[in-house]
Amino acid sequence: MLLLKDETNSSTTDFLLSAYKYFNVDYPKFYKMDNLCKLGFLAVELLLKERRIAEAYSPESIGIVFSNASSSLDADLHYFESVKNIPSPAQFVYTLPNIVIGEVSIRHRCKGENAFFVNERFDAGFMQFYVQDLMARNRVKACISGWVECLGAEYKAVVYLVESHPEKGALPFDIEHIHQIYEIANGEING
Amino acid sequence: MADLKQQIIAQLNLKDLKPEDIGNDQPLFVEGLGLDSIDALELIVLLQQEYKIKLASAEEGQSVFRSVRTMAQYITEHQPKAV
Numbered sequence: 001m002l003l004l005k006d007e008t009n010s011s012t013t014d015f016l017l018s019a020y021k022y023f024n025v026d027y028p029k030f031y032k033m034d035n036l037c038k039l040g041f042l043a044v045e046l047l048l049k050e051r052r053i054a055e056a057y058s059p060e061s062i063g064i065v066f067s068n069a070s071s072s073l074d075a076d077l078h079y080f081e082s083v084k085n086i087p088s089p090a091q092f093v094y095t096l097p098n099i100v101i102g103e104v105s106i107r108h109r110c111k112g113e114n115a116f117f118v119n120e121r122f123d124a125g126f127m128q129f130y131v132q133d134l135m136a137r138n139r140v141k142a143c144i145s146g147w148v149e150c151l152g153a154e155y156k157a158v159v160y161l162v163e164s165h166p167e168k169g170a171l172p173f174d175i176e177h178i179h180q181i182y183e184i185a186n187g188e189i190n191g
Numbered sequence: 192m193a194d195l196k197q198q199i200i201a202q203l204n205l206k207d208l209k210p211e212d213i214g215n216d217q218p219l220f221v222e223g224l225g226l227d228s229i230d231a232l233e234l235i236v237l238l239q240q241e242y243k244i245k246l247a248s249a250e251e252g253q254s255v256f257r258s259v260r261t262m263a264q265y266i267t268e269h270q271p272k273a274v
Contacts, residue, residue, distance in 0.1 A: 028206075031206045086239055
């Protein structure tokens with residue numbers, strides 16, 4: 001489903017700001033985030049728009065597991081630029097990939113297990129195994145998971161919610177369906 | 192003080208705010224503008240970049256950054272004089 005299309009060839013920063021305004025999100029701290037955090041934050045906003053997980057699960061039972069290819073390199077490069085003058089503390093705090101998990105956790109009050117993995121490509125098998133294992137060991141009852149990648153002009157976020165008590169009509173949590181979600185988002189399958 | 196407010200807004204990315212939204216004596220931290228510890232570091236950078244002023248100690252920051260007025264006073268008292 002196409003929600004917003006960038007036809008102006010704008011920068012990643014401009015596009016994310018447009019999306020923030022378009023979806024009418026009210027969260028002033030958004031402006032301070034780096035692009036990776038903005039991307040992950042917005043993706044999860046859309047994911048949870050129709051599903052209030054805070055009402056269904058305790059904060060301690062909601063986990064987050066993300067992965068990407070470029071880690072925090074986008075923020076690292078911006079920080080590197082600032083170091084040539086006076087280093088920016090506000091940019092420095094984003095020079096770790098898992099900060100996006102922190103931003104989402106603060107927003108949605110998630111206090112369960114979390115992890116950020118860096119892989120060259122999205123590994124549906126590994127992500128399924130890891131989240132399934134967290135659920136099997138009762139470490140989480142719901143988990144926001146997926147791929148949040150941003151480097152320069154290239155960005156992509158594919159996020160999904162895994163639940164121990166899913167709503168009616170939810171897809172089974174297996175590798176095949178994770179692949180399907182990822183490929184639909186990638187435009188490789190007409191969904 | 193309007194210029195200083197504009198600089199604070201730009202440095203801290205407070206894009207929802209206009210200079211007139213910030214009171215001269217409004218507390219900058221906690222109950223006022225709600226700034227945090229990273230913002231405090233950014234204000235130190237602002238003083239260095241824009242006014243060539245370095246705070247003597249971290250403790251000094253608590254009184255300097257109490258409000259826009261206290262910041263402006265500190266800048267006026269400590270700005271290097273043009274040769």
